Amino acid sequence: MREILKSSTGGTNTDLAENVLVTLSQKEPPEGYSRLVKKFPNCTFNFYALEEWDGLWHFGIPDDSPRLSELLRQATVLLVDWTLPNIEQVPNLKIVQLSISGFDRVVKQPLYTDTGITFCTSNGIYxxxxxxxxxxxxxxxxxxxxxxxxxxxxxxxxxxxxxxxxxxxxxxxxxxxxxxxxxxxxxxxxxxxxxxxxxxxxxxxxxxxxxxxxxxxxxxxxxxxxxxxxxxxxxxxxxxxxxxxxxxxxxxxxxxxxxxxxxxxxxxxxxxxxxxxxxxxxxxxxxxxxxxxxxxxxxxxxxxxxxxxxxxxxxxxxxxxxxxxxxxxTPHISGTGRGYVARVVDLLEANLERLSAGESMFNVVKRGRGY
Missing domain, CATH: 3.40.50.720 (NAD(P)-binding Rossmann-like Domain)
Known part of the structure; x- marks a missing residue:
C-alpha cells in the first residue's frame, strides 16, 4: 500500500460534519479534492492511495496498514471503486460513493448484503x-x-x-x-x-x-x-x-x-x-x-x-x-477516458451538498433491485 494523507482545512458555511475517506488507485489526491476540503470545513477528509489496479474482479481492501485500518474505522463516507472493505473494518460507515456505475460487481458483497449502508453509483459520468x-x-x-x-x-x-x-x-x-x-x-x-x-x-x-x-x-x-x-x-x-x-x-x-x-x-x-x-x-x-x-x-x-x-x-x-x-x-473500454476521476469527485461533491441540505442523494441504489 502507498498512502498520501490530506486533512481538511478552509471553509464555507455548511454544517455537514462527516468523516470522508477517498480511496483510489493513484498516487495523488484527485482533481477537485482540495475544493471539497475547502467547501465542507466541518468534514474531515482523508485520501489514501491504494496500489495500482492489477487485475479484474479483485475484492476486499487488505487490512495490512495500521493507518488505513484507522482511517476505515473512522470513516462515515467512503469513496471507492468496487474493492470494498469488510464490515468489521468500517463500524461507523454510513455512505459508500462508488466510482463505477455497474453495481453487479458489488451486489453480492457483504458490505452491501449484510448492512443498511447507503450505496451510490457513479451513473451519469460515463x-x-x-x-x-x-x-x-x-x-x-x-x-x-x-x-x-x-x-x-x-x-x-x-x-x-x-x-x-x-x-x-x-x-x-x-x-x-x-x-x-x-x-x-x-x-x-x-x-x-x-x-x-x-x-x-x-x-x-x-x-x-x-x-x-x-x-x-x-x-x-x-x-x-x-x-x-x-x-x-x-x-x-x-x-x-x-x-x-x-x-x-x-x-x-x-x-x-x-x-x-x-x-x-x-x-x-x-x-x-x-x-x-x-x-x-x-x-x-x-x-x-x-x-x-x-x-x-x-x-x-x-x-x-x-x-x-x-x-x-x-x-x-x-x-x-x-x-x-x-x-x-473491444476490451471493455467504452467508458474509459481522461478526466473521469475528477467527475467522480464532482459527483461526490454534489451528493455531499444534497446530504447537507437533507435532500436525496444522486444514484442511490434501490435495495431489492440491485441497481
Missing part, C-alpha cells in the same frame, strides 16, 4: 464517452470501415468496391435501458435523424415519470425524457419482443441482474433478424447469450454486432466471434 463508442463502432460496421482502412494501408483507391450503405436517418434505434447512457445515445441518434424507441422495466406513462432524476453531466442526455418516439416497458418476454420487433439498431445499456441475465437469446435474435438489426452491447456481457448470438450471426440473421463487453471477459481466444465479419470486439 455517458458521453460510452455513447461515442456506440456510434464509433456502429458506423464502422455499417460503412465497412475495416475495408476502407485496409485499402488505405495498401495504397488502393477503389471507390467501385465500396458497398454504399444507407445512412441511419429514418431507421429506428431501440435503447434497452433508458438511463444516463441510453439517454445520451438517444441524444446523438436524434441528431442523426433516427427514430428512438426506449425500453424500461417499469412503465413511464407521464412526463414526470420519464424524467431522469439521477446525476447528469450538464448539456447531455435527455433529462425530461422527451426524445423517444415510443416508450416500451416490462419484465416479461412478450413486452420485450414487442419492443424488439420494430428495431433496426439495438443498444443494450441496462444493468445486469438476475432478471436481465441472458435477456437476449435465440428467440430475441430471431425477432431482431426480421429487420436484420445491429446489436450493440455496452452494458454487461451477461445480458447476451453469446452462443445464441454466434448462431444468429452465422445464420445471417443480424447485420452485425458491437461487443465492448462479453461473457466471460476476456472473450476466449477460440470464440468464433473474434473473426466474424461485421463484428467489432
Amino acid at each position: 455517458s458521453t464517452k460510452i455513447a461515442e463508442h456506440v456510434f464509433l463502432t456502429l458506423l464502422s460496421i455499417r460503412n465497412s470501415f475495416d475495408q476502407l482502412l485496409s485499402q488505405q494501408h495498401s495504397r488502393i483507391w477503389d471507390d467501385i468496391a465500396y458497398p454504399r450503405p444507407k445512412d441511419l436517418s429514418g431507421t429506428t434505434i431501440g435503447i434497452l435501458g433508458y438511463g444516463s447512457i441510453g439517454r445520451q445515445v438517444a441524444r446523438i441518434a436524434s441528431g442523426l435523424g433516427m427514430k428512438i424507441h426506449a425500453y424500461t422495466a417499469s412503465p413511464r406513462p407521464t412526463p414526470a415519470s420519464r424524467a431522469d432524476r439521477g446525476y447528469i453531466l450538464p448539456g447531455t442526455g435527455d433529462r425530461n425524457g422527451q426524445l423517444p418516439d415510443a416508450w416500451f416497458s416490462g419484465t416479461d418476454k412478450p413486452s420485450l419482443h414487442t419492443f424488439l420487433s420494430g428495431v433496426d439498431v439495438l443498444v443494450c445499456s441496462l444493468p445486469l441482474t438476475d432478471l436481465t441475465r441472458h435477456m437476449l437469446s435465440t428467440a430475441e435474435f430471431e425477432i431482431l433478424g426480421r429487420r436484420k438489426a445491429y446489436v450493440v452491447n455496452v452494458s454487461r456481457g451477461g445480458i447476451i447469450d453469446h452462443d445464441a448470438l454466434t448462431k444468429a450471426l452465422k445464420a445471417g440473421l443480424l447485420a452485425g454486432a458491437s461487443l465492448d463487453v462479453t461473457e466471460p471477459e476476456p472473450l476466449p481466444t477460440d470464440s468464433e466471434l473474434w473473426t466474424m465479419r461485421d463484428v467489432v470486439i
